[in-house]
Amino acid sequence: MAAIAGSRLDRRKARTRAALIHAAQTFIAEGKTNVAILDITQTADVGMGSFYNHFSSKDELFQAAVEDALDRHGAALDEVTHGIDDPADVFAHSFRLTGRLHRRHPQLSKVILNNGLGLATSEHGLAPRARRDIQSAIQAGRFTAGDAELAFVIAAGAALCLGQLLHTRPDRDDAEATDQIAEDLLRAFGVPADEARQICRRPLPELRCHLSSDR
Amino acid sequence: MAAIAGSRLDRRKARTRAALIHAAQTFIAEGKTNVAILDITQTADVGMGSFYNHFSSKDELFQAAVEDALDRHGAALDEVTHGIDDPADVFAHSFRLTGRLHRRHPQLSKVILNNGLGLATSEHGLAPRARRDIQSAIQAGRFTAGDAELAFVIAAGAALCLGQLLHTRPDRDDAEATDQIAEDLLRAFGVPADEARQICRRPLPELRCHLSSDR
DNA sequence: TTCATAAGTGACGTTATCGTCATCACTGTG
């Protein structure tokens, strides 16, 4: 009866729901947020009527789809940065990995970018984690920025626009651009220049897959 | 026959077109991009049939509405910064005035934010002006940033997320937050700290109105 | 004054999307 088991019936329901969410993410990734519900259910390969067993409106589905995508990525970041002590390094790791995500997982990236700024102030997904990391770094004296919220604004904006840049200019080296911006941000937040450079050159761990498609 | 005159008939046509664009901007500002064409024409106080005399689709109208809004703001910025010599100061002026716009002209601000990241890479509107200013500052040796494009990414992202923050947290002082971020950006781009602070405390000129509503 | 043209108008037939509902399929239990 737990969330995991639920045995069969629950699993079937979850599968249908996941198929709908994944279809929605596909459409979002293509910028198509005006698709008909019928199109969504056909893409998800479920019956039209099934839609209303799970969501009462298209907006509700899209919202769930975005939350799903972000929670997956956020959880993956938490997993990877779990053992890092230096808060500045945690921030840098998260930023650099998120920057690399735009090319490695274009669908997830576009889900994020299409919802864009709304996510920056959301209480779910990446924003609260980023705020948490920045706050930690300030409290630990690693960042000297006075206002964590403004530091977050700069970092979030850079992350979003960087994603846009990487999609628009396929010729640009994503890792190089991401690391350069991460370094700039660290300096802007008060980390000494040489140290910022060193942190942003450390090797990065692999991130596990995050989209519902990546079973 | 010039763009200005066109005498009467052209002016009438332009008025109808402007009414449609303004109506579209109103809806965009409310986050309503799914409104029916009939709603738009009613808001614009023109006949339903008139719509197709000017635009062949809703998307076309919305695109025109966004371009209109941005061009107005960009032109206003150019006007105000025309006489400033120091490129870093031009950048700071533009950024600080754009930050203040979010509260002073919420409608225009929301038009920008709703289109969000797409604008950052657009060839029209604010993006090319910002790139131009940053490039000038780098060439003049005022910014030491190596890559103008990455500097632009950080600045554009900060401007957008700042707008989102100011709409989400009405309690925050918009001028203070904007100037603080402008100062952070100048430092990130290589302007000495004390100079950055000084530049971002200079008094600002008034910006003329920019929306088609503000005749 | 008369005519030609450009723009404005809204009613109307067409099309697409919605959301419901009766029914079916699957699951687990007694």
Add this chain to the structure above:
DNA sequence: CACAGTGATGACGATAACGTCACTTATGAA
């Protein structure tokens, strides 16, 4: 094996938005 419950399904009527078109009004030239 029969029965109850939960979810899946797609056809269907209702609704809403679309885009056209025949007509009116405004403009400017002859």
